[in-house]
Amino acid sequence: MRLKVIASDFKVNIKAWSRSKGTLFWTLAFPVMLILIFGAIFSGVGEVEYELDVQDLDDSEMSHEFIKILEETGVIKVINVSVNEDIMSYIEENNIKRLLVIPEKYGEVIISSFGTNATVDLLFYFDQSEQSSNQVIRSVISNVIQSMNMELSHGRDIIKIEDIPTITEDFDFIDFFIPGMIGFTIMQTCIYGSIERNTKYRKYGILRKLLTTPITRAEWIFSKMLFMMFLSFLSSVIIILVGILVWGITITVDPLMITLMIITISATSFLFSGMGMLIGRFVKEEETADTAGGAISFPMMFLAGTFFPLDQMPEFLQEFARILPLYYVNEGLRNAMIYANQSEALLNSFIVIIFASIFFLAGVLLTKWNED
């Protein structure tokens, strides 16, 4: 492989791509447009005062005092949860986004804190998909705790906060939608790009011409994959930026999760480029191949839980979704980007890598440049 050839080919791809209004639209403007439209349709009215469910197991003067201070901040509206409620099922049943538990010994610990090392943990349950508002509330709570600690002991952390993430099925639509949009956009870009190269370039004689020049197929494929990954990451970044700036989604900032995201995005580029090669291999006419690409990618987009969760679909369709590669792309990206669910993110990105290897290898092995 000659780097110079690859670099020159890569450069030319970007040049040609940036001149095509059609491709620019589909790779950049279209996903942004969808996010804006769908986000506007599904997003609720923004919260002004945040509700916080509080279960006060201590029910002492000290705990009442604490709740009063929270309410006085003016940001939090406290909802009292009965002492008899089981917290986890309460959260699940009522779709609670955040909940604070004041433990039984709270008052006692504070009173006896002078001269001992005793501490008390407040339990903060929060839904990960609601990060932006939860961050606001959490910082309000910890500010309150900090000032109480200052007053009680000049800074020793008597009252502490323990974070307990919860996952309810009720994520914000936009959180669900953004990773799906990324998967969908990469799929479209790679399938159609690959189809174009394997049908139009064949018809135009470009592939035959290349056979008579010293460029190797490995160099060509390598530079094309670089280019496809460039587009995939560009679209992903733009989609995420719009998600953050316009809809205030929060993505997981964690080295492992970001690595998994990058791996999944790269593998997805290979996966759908391979799929496009296969389509172009068996359907030789460009227009027909484009139609075939649409016939494969559009149903997959709907069935693989890109725009709405699988459990809103009939059982048999949910089963069907589990054989679709895009499903694992979506799940992988969601778990890495939004839910920060390590094991799910790992599992799904692994499955995407397997799909990618199969499709890409099949694509490379079954397509050729020369005629029979």
Place this chain on the structure above:
Amino acid sequence: MIEKNVRCPKCHEIVSFSGEPGERITVTCPKCGAQGKVTFEKLTTDKDFAIEVSHLKKVYGNLIAVNDISFSIKKGDVFAFLGPNGAGKTTTVEMIESIRIPTAGMIKILSKDIRTNFDDVKNDIGVLPQEFHSFERLTVKETLVYFSNLYKKQANVDEIIEAMDLKGNQNQLYTNLSGGLKQRVGVAIALVNDPEIIFLDEPTTGLDPKARREVWNVIAGLKKKGKTIFLTTHYMEEAEYLADHIAIIHKGKIIAEGSLDELLNRYGKGKILYIKRLKTKNVKELLQQKGFEVTSEENGDIAVRITYKEHVIEVLSALRHDCIDYGSIDIKRSNLEEVFLHLTGSKLGEVAS
């Protein structure tokens, strides 16, 4: 010692002479005693050939697309591969370019067997595939730079642009060019590695006459620079205008091969001199007495077969000698269309449709 058959310019008898390769000798016609000169061609060696093809064959299912053909192309020649649609031109040329794999046969480019040396050969050839269409959204110059970057040995792109007369269009996107310009860019792309051999598969098909002329001029210019050109076409005028050597291919077989003159002499009616509006009668008899072949005589117009260019002067001086006046003269020669018709019983254009 080699042998050569020539037609006596005077009595039209075909006579055989022998001599050494490269020699030019004075000979006398054994029948009529006319004197003339005969040149014996130099023997060509392997080294003089750009391309050698032997017993090449390509089978698609039941169809024999290329049927056991052999030919050689001399360095510096324009070789025209002339044949109707579906004759097997592209199949042949793409086997030589290693794009298709032959069913049987042997191909050498610059004495190298392409089965084992094609990576080497790539640097010596430039290819314009049939109906080639380059990247739509690159400019002419970017396109040439792109293709030239694929090679180690690179010609100067600006010089190519200059030579192909593309200077005014170099910053235009390929997709916005006219058909003729696209083909000229296609030829230019074939030159980016300064190749010795250039393959042009139907470079003028679909072009209007003016654009076709422009492409012809480009090809003639390449020939002047000493390039070997393998040109496929189904336009006989193109082969007539450009080619040093012509092979006519029909249904996968080469049915005739040689220089234009050789083909016309062998299969055509030769050149005919038309003398119009003769002021005297019985000219036909007079000319026949002097040994000329009169092919027709009608209303004072007369047609005489011409085999060598001196013939024209001989006929005209015979007329002047006898003070015979005439209105005008015209020379028509037979063409490849006639040759094709003679060989296949059909017209080139008719087979195509």
